[in-house]
Amino acid sequence: MTTRKxxxxxxxxxxxxxxxxxxxxxxxxxxxxxxPLRADPFLMLDAFSSENPDDYVAGFPSHPHRGFETVxxxxxxxxxxxxxxxxxxxxxSGGVQWMTAGRGIIHSEMPQQENGRMRGFQLWINLPAKxxxxxxxxxxxxxxxxxxxxxxxxxxxxxAGKFDAxxxxxxxxxxxxxxxDVLLEKGKAFEAKIPATHAxxxxxxxGSIEIEDRPLKTHQGGVLGSGDTVEVxxxxxxxxxxxxxxxxxxxxxxxxxxxxMNTREEIEQAIRDYQNGELTEVAA
Ligand code: CO
Numbered sequence: 649m650t651t652r653k654x655x656x657x658x659x660x661x662x663x664x665x666x667x668x669x670x671x672x673x674x675x676x677x678x679x680x681x682x683x684p685l686r687a688d689p690f691l692m693l694d695a696f697s698s699e700n701p702d703d704y705v706a707g708f709p710s711h712p713h714r715g716f717e718t719v720x721x722x723x724x725x726x727x728x729x730x731x732x733x734x735x736x737x738x739x740x741s742g743g744v745q746w747m748t749a750g751r752g753i754i755h756s757e758m759p760q761q762e763n764g765r766m767r768g769f770q771l772w773i774n775l776p777a778k779x780x781x782x783x784x785x786x787x788x789x790x791x792x793x794x795x796x797x798x799x800x801x802x803x804x805x806x807x808a809g810k811f812d813a814x815x816x817x818x819x820x821x822x823x824x825x826x827x828x829d830v831l832l833e834k835g836k837a838f839e840a841k842i843p844a845t846h847a848x849x850x851x852x853x854x855g856s857i858e859i860e861d862r863p864l865k866t867h868q869g870g871v872l873g874s875g876d877t878v879e880v881x882x883x884x885x886x887x888x889x890x891x892x893x894x895x896x897x898x899x900x901x902x903x904x905x906x907x908x909m910n911t912r913e914e915i916e917q918a919i920r921d922y923q924n925g926e927l928t929e930v931a932a
Pocket of ligand 1: 708
């Protein structure tokens with residue numbers, strides 16, 4: 649048994665996306681002219697949290713994606729997803745939208761509230777080359793479909809993968825992702841086995857934590873090193889954090905905004921397809 653240590657700390661940075669939604673970007677944030685910091689296969693993690701409608705009300709009007717998956721987890725609020733396939737999904741507090749862009753999807757995510765708290769996350773998970781051009785897919789997962797498991801000193805909501813006897817609504821997939829939302833009381837510890845094949849990213853969004861004696865404050869993500877066990881201790885105020893894990897893909901990543909492919913040529917193709925209205929067309 650090897651306990652994973654923090655290999656890299658990624659400080660969340662203020663950013664803005666969509667039509668001006670204020671958020672904190674950790675994975676995927678600009679990195680002073682170098683490639684953004686990622687944790688293969690995780691490309692980006694945005695956290696948004698505001699009680700000020702000016703920070704979110706403009707939402708994410710119609711925009712495309714190709715080559716990866718987007719996972720939106722809403723803690724508080726109400727957003728409406730609509731896409732070119734005709735899917736409509738009401739994303740409400742505690743719910744998840746798991747979208748596979750594949751070859752292409754054009755969607756919007758618009759707040760359905762003009763006041764109150766809007767809080768949640770958007771995670772981008774890469775797809776391997778052989779799945780980048782598969783047909784788009786979309787799953788609307790309600791809060792009551794997400795199981796919770798308790799342990800001494802805390803609880804885990806299991807969105808993807810398994811924790812103990814709790815099995816999340818999303819299972820399998822190319823990178824076999826785990827997505828847990830963990831609540832931990834002050835001074836308590838959380839321990840879990842995660843396969844050594846997986847990359848692990850831990851992101852506290854309330855309170856602070858410690859992993860193998862290294863602290864992580866709110867919005868400081870930790871990319872963990874090799875091992876098969878994760879141990880997290882809560883700080884003085886307790887903590888709530890995401891544990892994200894998945895199998896690395898190990899392929900080149902070329903990103904241009906909402907398109908993530910393996911080569912520049914594929915990106916140029918995606919831009920042409922979008923301009924020609926062919927981004928989402930699946931060959932007959
Ligand atoms: Co989007």
